[in-house]
Amino acid sequence: MTTLKVADGRVLRPDHTVERADVLVDQPSGDILAVEPDGEGSASADDRLDAEGGLVIPGLINAHTHVAMTLFRGYADDKPLDAWLQEDIWPVEAELTAEDVRAGARLGSLEMIRSGTTAFADMYFFMPEVVAAVEKSGLRALLGYGSITVGNDDAAAHQEMQDGLDFAEGYDGAADGRVSTAFMPHSLTTVGEAYLREYVPEARDAGIPIHFHANETDGEVDPLVADHDERPLEYADDIGMLADTSFLAHGVHTDRTEHELLAERETAVIHCPASNMKLASGMAPVQAMRDRGVTVGLGTDGAASNNDLSLFDEMRDAAMLGKLAADDASAVDADAVVEMATQGGADALGMASGRIEAGANADLAVLDLDQPHLTPAHDLVSHLTYAASGSDVRHTVCDGQVLMRDREVQTLDEDEVLADARERAAALIDRAES
Template structure:
C-alpha cells in the first residue's frame, strides 16, 4: 500500500511525501501511488505522542471534578473502577482513540485494567499504543499475586493479537499502592520480557512525605535503591522531584512524562522542574493523563499548558519555549518509547498529520510554530495517518457515531452500577 501526499508544506517548503508500507520512503518527488491526498494549503506535522494517559477513563470525563488527588482516587475513582467490566474498557478505549485520532495523536502510552480489551480497541482503531496492565496491590500479598498473574495474562493476550503497533508492558500504579516485593517482581518480569514499565512518580507532596517516613528516602531515590529504575521506565508527573532525584533519573535513563493540565486540575502543588531536568538531560515527553483528570486528550492543549505552566512556575518567559513544547509532544515522546517517529523524514515511521492553518485563530501566520503551541486546538487536524494507514481524512472517521453512542451508554451505566 502506497500513499502520496502532494503539494503539502513541510517545514516551510511545499513538497510531496511518499509513503510505502508503514514508512516514509521519499520526500520531494511526485510518484504514482495507491492513494493520493491533495495537501494544498495544508501543513504536515509529526503525529503526537501522548506519553501518559489512561484511555478508558474517558468514561469518567466530567464525573469527578474539582477534587484533590487523594479524595478523587479514594472516594470516586477507585470505587467506580472496582465495578469495571472488560467491555467498559473496550468502549472507553475506543472513545479515547477516536478523540486522539481527531486531535492528531498517533501513539499513546497507557496504563489501566483489562488491557487485552484496550488492545482490541486499539487494533480496530489503528493507533500505535504501549499498553501496561495496572497493578495496585495495596501491600496485600494475595492481591499482589493475583494482579501480577492478570498482568502476565493480559500481556500474553495482547501478544496474541500479533500487531507490531501494540506493545504490552507493566503498570505498577505508584510506590504508595504497590509493595516493594511487587516492584521487584515487575522489574524481573520486565527484564525477562524486554517490556516497558509505566508508573506514577512524585505526583504529590504527600507521596514524597510518606515515602520519606516509611523508607528514609524520597520516591526516586527509593526506587533507585531497590534497583527498579532504568531506561525502560516511564514515570508520569515528577512534580516534586528534587535535584538529587533528577540526577538519579538522568543517570538511570528513566523517562518522565510531564502532565501539566492534570497536575493543575488536581492541585498537586508544584510544577515538574523542567528547567533543571532539561539541564540534567533527563528524557521527557508530554502526557494528557486520563480524561477523568484533564478532561481532554488534546495534545495541542497540553503543549500550551506545559509552556505556560513552566513560565509561570519559574518566573522565566523563556522557560519551555514553543519549539521545545512542540518537540516534547512528538519527538520527545517517541524517543522515550523507543520508536522511530516524531519527525517527518525518510525511513521514519509514517505517523503524521495534516493540519489546516486557514482559520481565524491561526491568522496571521507570523510563526506557524507559535500558532500550533499557543493558539491551536485539535480541531485544526484534517488528516491523521498512523503506520502508513489513513485513519482520518477530511475529519471523517468511519463508525464515529456508534462509538460515541456506545461509550456514552457504557459510561452512564458504570457510574450508577451497584
C-alpha cells in the first residue's frame, strides 16, 4: 500500500464544520482511508503534502462545461446566446480539428487543476481527445459527445445521435476508471423530437446517463411551449429524459411544475451563473429549486461564455445571482453554494467525490489561508464562497494522485500547454475568418 498524508491542515468536513486533521489517502485505490483529528494521526505515510496554514476542501466539481472552448476565450463577447452561437461560435467550431480539441482540453485541464477543480462534465466534439487530456492530466470526468440534429439531413442526424451513443458505450471506465460517460443530446430545441424519441430509450435501456441543455433562454422555452402545449421539462419527461442518472444544464426559465418534476425524478440541475449573466439568459430560481428538493450542481459552461473555468468565481456568482433572483439576501447562502460546488456536483455526476471522509474518492484541494484577503477567518465556508479565488489553491489531489504540489502542476508541462493552445487558437481563428 502506498499512502499519502495531507498533513497539519484544517479540514472541511461533509457537515461543513472545520477541524484540524490529517487526511490519509490510499494511492492505489485512490480512496480516503481516514481523517485523523489532530494528535490522533497514524505514524508515517509514503508521501506527505504540507497543509499547515491551509484549508483542505473537497476538489471542486465543474458539472457543466465545454472544456476545449478555452481556445475561444475572449474571441466573441457581449452577445445573446442565439447570435453568439450562430454568428461567432458555430462558424469557428466548424473549423475545429482533433488536435485543436486536444490543445483546448489540456489548457482547460491545467486551468482547472490550478483552481482546485478535480472533476468536470464535458459535452463537445472529438471526445476521445478529451479522454486523452483526462488520462494525462489526472483529473476525473464525465464525458459525452454533444449530438445536434438541426441543420442536418436525416442520415447525418442519425449519425450524430449514434456517435453520441457509441462514444458513451466505448469510453465508460477509461483512464483507470476516472472517465465515466453520458449520452448528450445538445438541447431540447437543437435535437428533433423524432431523434430524441428514437435514441433516448436506447440510452436508458443501456443504463447510460443523459445530459442536455434545457430552459436556458426565453427564446428557447417559448417555441417549445407553443409547439407542445406543455413546459419543456414536461416534454423532456414524456420522452424519458428525466431520470435519477440524468442532469441538465441551466434550468433558468423553469416553473414550479418543472421543479416538482425534477425533484420527483431526482434529475439534477447544473447552474451556470456566469454564463447566464454574460449571455443575459436570465436568473435561475436556484433557491426555489433547492427548496423543492432538486439537486443543484455548479458549472462554468464553456470559457467563451464565462470567461474562465474557476469554480471559485462561479461560487461567488451563484451566491450573488441567487439572492437577486429570489429578491432575498438570505437566499443561496454560503453553505448552499459550497454544497453545490462539491456534493451537489458529485451527486449529479454519480461520483463518490465532493466530501472528505473515509471511503470517498481522494479528490481534494488545499488552499493557502495565510493571505490578506482571507484574514480574519471568522467563517471559512463564507471565505470559500465570497473571498477565495483559484489562485489561493496550493495543492490539488485527484484519485489519490498529486496533480499540483506547491502550485507546480505535476502532470502537464505548463509552458508547452500554453504555447500549443496559443498557436492552435490563432491558426483556428485564421482559418475561420479567411
